Amino acid sequence: MRIRAAAAAELPLLQDIERAAGEPFRSLGMAxxxxxxxxxxxxxxxxxxxxxxxxxxxxxxRPVAYLLADMVDGSAHIEQVSVHPDxxxxxxxxxxxxxxxxxxxxxxxxxxxxTTFAEVPWNAPYYTRLGFRPLADSDPALxxxxxxxxxxxxxxxxxxxxxxxxxxxxxxxxxxxxxxEAEDFQDVGEVREFGEVQELPxxxxxxxxx
Numbered sequence: 523m524r525i526r527a528a529a530a531a532e533l534p535l536l537q538d539i540e541r542a543a544g545e546p547f548r549s550l551g552m553a554x555x556x557x558x559x560x561x562x563x564x565x566x567x568x569x570x571x572x573x574x575x576x577x578x579x580x581x582x583x584r585p586v587a588y589l590l591a592d593m594v595d596g597s598a599h600i601e602q603v604s605v606h607p608d609x610x611x612x613x614x615x616x617x618x619x620x621x622x623x624x625x626x627x628x629x630x631x632x633x634x635x636x637t638t639f640a641e642v643p644w645n646a647p648y649y650t651r652l653g654f655r656p657l658a659d660s661d662p663a664l665x666x667x668x669x670x671x672x673x674x675x676x677x678x679x680x681x682x683x684x685x686x687x688x689x690x691x692x693x694x695x696x697x698x699x700x701x702x703e704a705e706d707f708q709d710v711g712e713v714r715e716f717g718e719v720q721e722l723p724x725x726x727x728x729x730x731x732x
Contacts, residue, residue, distance in 0.1 A: 525621040552642075587604060600635070663689050
């Protein structure tokens with residue numbers, strides 16, 4: 523699977539991927555997540571223009587998954603990663619994350635972070651298998667920016683389901699065995715589940731890797 527920067531004409535397709543990737547949440551009683559609207563085109567375009575949107579493409583160069591990133595308190599923060607169910611269980615999510623790790627390493631960033639659902643099998647347990655660790659409230663790595671994201675998520679109603687902040691050091695990437703790959707339908711991003719993107723402290727740009 524090849525990873526490259528997203529193209530402007532592909533943004534509606536990214537919305538379709540997000541809709542499809544949200545459907546598995548319905549089986550867990552999380553219909554609000556499955557029914558949530560995808561990110562608006564203007565928001566996707568802003569990520570694309572800033573070099574913070576990547577796609578995984580099939581043999582026909584058609585996106586089957588995508589990742590959006592911010593920078594939060596000196597770490598590359600995964601705002602959204604969605605994999606179409608038709609492309610799941612092939613390591614696509616992991617490839618996108620490792621691509622971001624390479625970009626982060628080139629910029630001198632020390633870690634990747636994310637927030638996710640703690641009990642959804644293809645969310646926190648999946649990221650744990652990829653080497654991310656949950657951040658306890660007392661952990662110094664739980665920065666002001668991550669706390670602000672968590673508060674914004676709670677304000678949007680996501681605290682109905684347990685959420686967790688997670689972190690992985692950039693230098694640890696590449697050490698996960700291939701057989702550990704698992705379900706990678708979607709980690710629905712972080713503040714925007716209910717259709718709004720918040721501007722958070724410490725959020726900036728991370729340029730695309732070559």
